[in-house]
Amino acid sequence: MAQGFGFELKAVDGKARTGVIHTTRGDIRTPAFMPVGTAATVKAMMPESVRATGADILLGNTYHLMLRPTAERIANLGGLHKFMNWDRPILTDSGGFQVMSLASLRKLTEEGVRFSSHIDGSKHMLTPERSMEIQKLLGSDIVMCFDECPALPADEKTLATSMRLSMRWAQRSRDAFGDRPGHALFGIMQGGDNRDLREESAGALVDIGFDGYAVGGLAVGEGQEIMFSVLDYAPDFLPQDKPRYLMGVGKPDDIVGAVQRGIDMMDCVLPSRSGRTGQAWTRRGQVNIKNARHQDDPRPLDENCTCPACRNYSRAYLHHVFRAQEMISGMLLTWHNLHYYQELMQGLRDAIAGSQLDAFVNDFHAKRAEGDIEPL
Numbered sequence: 001m002a003q004g005f006g007f008e009l010k011a012v013d014g015k016a017r018t019g020v021i022h023t024t025r026g027d028i029r030t031p032a033f034m035p036v037g038t039a040a041t042v043k044a045m046m047p048e049s050v051r052a053t054g055a056d057i058l059l060g061n062t063y064h065l066m067l068r069p070t071a072e073r074i075a076n077l078g079g080l081h082k083f084m085n086w087d088r089p090i091l092t093d094s095g096g097f098q099v100m101s102l103a104s105l106r107k108l109t110e111e112g113v114r115f116s117s118h119i120d121g122s123k124h125m126l127t128p129e130r131s132m133e134i135q136k137l138l139g140s141d142i143v144m145c146f147d148e149c150p151a152l153p154a155d156e157k158t159l160a161t162s163m164r165l166s167m168r169w170a171q172r173s174r175d176a177f178g179d180r181p182g183h184a185l186f187g188i189m190q191g192g193d194n195r196d197l198r199e200e201s202a203g204a205l206v207d208i209g210f211d212g213y214a215v216g217g218l219a220v221g222e223g224q225e226i227m228f229s230v231l232d233y234a235p236d237f238l239p240q241d242k243p244r245y246l247m248g249v250g251k252p253d254d255i256v257g258a259v260q261r262g263i264d265m266m267d268c269v270l271p272s273r274s275g276r277t278g279q280a281w282t283r284r285g286q287v288n289i290k291n292a293r294h295q296d297d298p299r300p301l302d303e304n305c306t307c308p309a310c311r312n313y314s315r316a317y318l319h320h321v322f323r324a325q326e327m328i329s330g331m332l333l334t335w336h337n338l339h340y341y342q343e344l345m346q347g348l349r350d351a352i353a354g355s356q357l358d359a360f361v362n363d364f365h366a367k368r369a370e371g372d373i374e375p376l
Contacts, residue, residue, distance in 0.1 A: 001184065001370075002180070005184040006210070007022075007241060007264075013358075014260065014261065015261055017268045018348075020276075021212075028265075030349070033255065034059045034267040038060070040065065040083055042082040044334040045334055048239060055340075056089065057344060059090070060135050061092065065134070067117050071138055075137040080092075091267075092135045092144065094144040099295060111125075111127055111216055112130070113361070128172035141183060142185075144185075145185060145187050146169050148165050150190075151220050152222035159192040161227050163190040166188065170204070170210075187210035188215075189213060189237070193222065198237060215230075215238075215245070215246050218231075219254075219268075227249070235261060247266075252344055253280060254340075260361065275338075278322045278329070281336075285365050285368045289319050290319065295319045295320070298316060300314065301315060305336065308336075313332060318333065
């Protein structure tokens with residue numbers, strides 16, 4: 001297991017946990033939400049601004065960075081942390097999901113995946129060994145093993161074949177990763193919405209041995225009800241003393257439900273993507289700033305929020321700059337959304353530590369049920 005990496009469990013409330021992941025680049029408070037820096041940047045944000053929202057860790061993307069500017073170029077320039085001016089922990093995904101969802105002319109074999117770039121059509125081969133090499137070149141603090149991620153719904157045979165391939169790739173990822181003090185490797189559980197396959201996958205991963213474990217193969221179109229039904233049992237198959245990461249989730253109510261079911265880490269492009277499309281997430285739900293009802297409203301997005309967008313600008317201004325297609329619109333709304341997500345995570349951590357999670361969750365849903373405040 002990785003030297004300089006560890007998980008300290010601080011408190012539990014039901015299945016929910018709060019703790020600290022220790023890394024050589026700093027601690028990660030859990031439950032943790034990781035903003036996504038796909039191409040070595042969280043879109044519309046400066047790194048210091050992301051940190052100011054309360055983020056302890058960012059996610060980078062193997063698939064995108066291997067294509068542009070290339071992992072070798074980033075390594076020659078001092079690694080991903082230096083390249084993007086972020087000195088705290090970085091987790092990189094393995095590229096498996098993006099190969100499935102973005103790449104064209106995809107050919108899957110036991111060796112790996114051969115595909116054409118969605119950028120320029122160039123040909124590439126991604127294997128467990130190459131994924132580990134890329135993530136090593138990037139200098140990731142937390143590396144994800146290479147897996148195959150089928151879309152849901154899928155039949156049991158498809159899910160079983162895919163999961164067992166991913167487990168073979170997990171062993172190859174573990175072997176290729178080797179011994180890298182200060183860097184951790186996470187395994188990824190697969191099996192779709194099939195309980196028996198999830199249990200088999202978890203057992204295979206635990207036998208191999210990883211520093212943390214992810215629940216993969218969710219948030220791929222199956223809907224919240226199915227996702228939660230899997231999370232009702234899947235985290236229980238994983239070690240209690242290792243962090244559990246739910247990949248690609250999600251909306252605030254997805255996050256709250258996942259934490260209730262024992263998840264420690266999450267990531268999603270939603271807060272930054274929403275910010276660029278005029279959507280703001282608040283404690284009362286989603287606000288569509290492009291709507292005409294905001295054009296004369298002098299109030300902030302959220303009167304209780306302390307982010308720069310809410311402290312310094314009105315809904316009317318945010319409506320105007322979005323309609324005018326000014327860059328500041330995406331900057332302010334993204335900052336607000338990331339601030340809200342990190343505020344939500346802090347609220348969850350505090351509630352679990354104080355054995356008040358049920359009350360916190362009830363209040364969370366009650367405020368969202370009220371909806372956005374009415375315009376003047």
